[in-house]
Amino acid sequence: MTIKNSYRDITVKEIDESYIGKTVKAAGWVENIRDHGGVSFLDLRDMHGVLQVVIRTPELLKEITKEASISVEGFIEKRDEETYNPKIPTGTIELEARSIVILGKVYKQLPFEIMTSRETREDVRLKYRYLDLRNSRVKENIIFRSQVISFLREKMTEMGFLEIQTPILCASSPEGARDYIVPSRKYKGKFYALPQAPQQYKQLLMVSGFDKYFQIAPCFRDEDARADRSPGEFYQLDFEMSFAEQEDVFRAGEEILGAAFEKFAPEGFEVTKAPYPVISYKQAMLEFGTDKPDLRNPLRIIDVTEFFQKCTFKPFIGKTVRAVKVHGEMTKGFHEKLLSFAVSLGMGGLGYLEVEEGLSYKGPIDKFIPEDKKGELLEKAGLAVGDTIFFIADKEERANYYAGQIRNELGSKLDLYEKNAYHFCYVNDFPMFEKDPETKQIGFTHNPFSMPQGGLKVLEEENPLDILAYQYDIVCNGIELSSGAVRNHDMQIMIKAFEIAGYDEETLKNKFGALYQAFQFGAPPHAGMAPGIDRMLMLLRGEENIREVIAFPMSGSAQDLMCGAPNDVTEKQLREVHIKVRD
Structure with missing residues (x-):
């Protein structure tokens, strides 16, 4: 419901033929101006739609330009039938303007046409993202994002998961990608890190006695961009379950993703029904040449x-x-x-x-x-x-x-x-360890907190390169939507697994001290996964680039071109956190 004020008493979405003959006040942006000789037409756009405004008094258009924000008061009238516009909901009516107030002037030439902004170079679009977001398709992507996230929250709660927020400032740990590090002002020479994922915290929540946790989690990784990966940060539907096995996570993943894709998939699209096909890593590499098989x-x-x-x-x-x-x-x-x-x-x-x-x-x-x-x-x-x-x-x-x-x-x-289809599958049985081709050292293939298949016995007796982990991915149309694992909740197994990967117990204590300690106090078996929200949205909206479904994305070169990040800071700021920049 619109709150009536001096700018508007109704939104464009609410106006229909029932308002014919009534006086209304609407506000928005000038999308287009057309002069038909003695009578002019103006397309008024707000967040919810577009309404044609007819102007029979030329003085009303004085100083009005495209993309200025205005308030228009007048009465709704029926359009002539030959001028109907079936492309918009308000296509059979128009607002005859009696008064127009300019609320926000345009002082500079627009860097691009709003209606065709998606055809503009990406660096220009991102520099003026607040204008790009006025484009109907771009705006609809962000509205759609909000709707999907709201649904995910509601569905996860319905499934018995409890939403809990985990810290943004945490300890740096060797989890695969490069950390973003944050210097400490209070502790000289010490650093926080932004979380690559809430991995340790959600495991600690399971140790704490919470049965099912989830959050719409921001994650930060200093890695290069790809079409399906945003540099710097991304969001995932992170969830974890206590006293759970791989199959329990599979069923939960199918329920939440199945419900989301069934609800939000474009009309006519087929969505894989549960249970999803399960393909081993070995089989995937043989039959598809990748661990992200596209079953279409x-x-x-x-x-x-x-x-x-x-x-x-x-x-x-x-x-x-x-x-x-x-x-x-x-x-x-x-x-x-x-x-x-x-x-x-x-x-x-x-x-x-x-x-x-x-x-x-x-x-x-x-x-x-x-x-x-x-x-x-x-x-x-x-x-x-x-x-x-x-x-x-x-x-x-x-x-x-x-x-x-x-x-x-x-x-x-x-x-x-296959056209108009979302084909899901699980890929599981990933190798626990791999050998670095350059150093020849054995390291973790994926998540270091995964349970090896066979437990401590295989770690002690088998060739590490032959050991499989309880790790799994959800793949949809050749895109990895989620990774997950049955977690290693046993301290002795964790010590041995990290030893094989080159970390002694002292390093384990220092780098993962909370888990090391917590696993000595009756840790339950637990498992989970984390579907990527940005990738889900990219698939559902049929976008080729993940940045199209993010309100304020960084560029492919990891820059915020709009606000100018990364940028310089003052010498005082550097001194406060005990940092000196070297040439």
């Missing part, structure tokens, strides 16, 4: 490594060989473009075979396959007449990556991706 693409990668060790094609011998089969006629030009794409990735080439009538092969590597082995390839790959099968060979990690990229490219170029 029907193509799958096939392992033909062993088969090609029986053939005479030397470039494939001793290599991991992956294949992607697709049905359809392909021109010479298509093959040439696909080869160019493969080379751009760093591949040395792209072998292929076409299956012809009589189930014979045509292609550059046909002569290297023994006659008595050709049927084996047909059977293994499930080949039929009209199929083309592409081959990728390299070391295993690169072969997986290249095959995944070829799968994606084929799906895109051949228009195989």
Whole structure:
């Protein structure tokens, strides 16, 4: 309900044909001015909509410019039928102005047209973001964001989760990405950090006896931007559950994400029903070439490594060989473009075979396959007449990556991706540890607080690189929406896991002292995850860039172009926090 005041007594959204003949006062911005010779028209835009204002007294338009904020008083009249505008809710009515008051003048030339601001260079849009946000699509994204977050809060509470806020100033810890550090004025040479995630605090809440926690959590990581990652900060739906196993988190994740996507997905979109498919990390890397599989693409990668060790094609011998089969006629030009794409990735080439009538092969590597082995390839790959099968060979990690990229490219170029669908899956059974390719040191693959599958026994007896963790991701349409894990709640297991990753017990005490202490006082088993809100919104709104769903995002180079951050501070400010800037 609008509060009546000297500026307006109604919003544009509330005005309809029932107001015909009534006097109203509305306020907003001038979106457009049209002079029709003796009579002028002005489009008045507020947050809720657009209303046409007709001006029959030219003096009323004096000093009025586009994007000035004004208050207009007059009466509502019906438009002539031939002037109806079906594109807006107020398209059958207009406001005949009796008086106009300028509330906020425009003193400078606009840097861009508001209605087409999304076509402007991003750096200009972000510098004048307060103008960009007047654009209807940009504004609707932010309203939509508010609606989704409100729904998430309501749904999580309905599911029995308690919203609790965790600190923004915390201790720096080696959790993967670079911290943003904050110098302490009171403690010389000491620093706070902005939380990369509320990880330790939410685990401590479980130790504290809270059964189910959640929050719309701000997270801060000093990492570079991508299309699906905002630099500096982002928000996630962080939640944790005590006395819970992996399946409990899976069900909770399906309930909240399923409800949100069912409610807010564009009309006609299909949303995966629970339970979501569960794909192991190993299977994902083999079949999709990535741990973020896009299930809208029907193509799958096939392992033909062993088969090609029986053939005479030397470039494939001793290599991991992956294949992607697709049905359809392909021109010479298509093959040439696909080869160019493969080379751009760093591949040395792209072998292929076409299956012809009589189930014979045509292609550059046909002569290297023994006659008595050709049927084996047909059977293994499930080949039929009209199929083309592409081959990728390299070391295993690169072969997986290249095959995944070829799968994606084929799906895109051949228009195989399912339209109007949100396909969810879980990817689980991630390796607990990995070896750094440069230092050769063993470190954590993902979250260091995850429970190893097999507990203390496997940490003591198995090759660390063979140990799997109770870690899982939710992936939707090839985008990682969430990571999560069953947490390591046992102090002895934590000590051993960190020891393998190169942290002695003393370092563990110093860096993660709260968890180290808390786990000595009856910590319950617990698990959780944290779906990224910005990425959810990007998917639901069909945006290519995550910055389109954030009110005041940083640029791709991690700058606030509007307010000028990062910026210089005074020498006094530096001295107060015991900082000296070195050249």
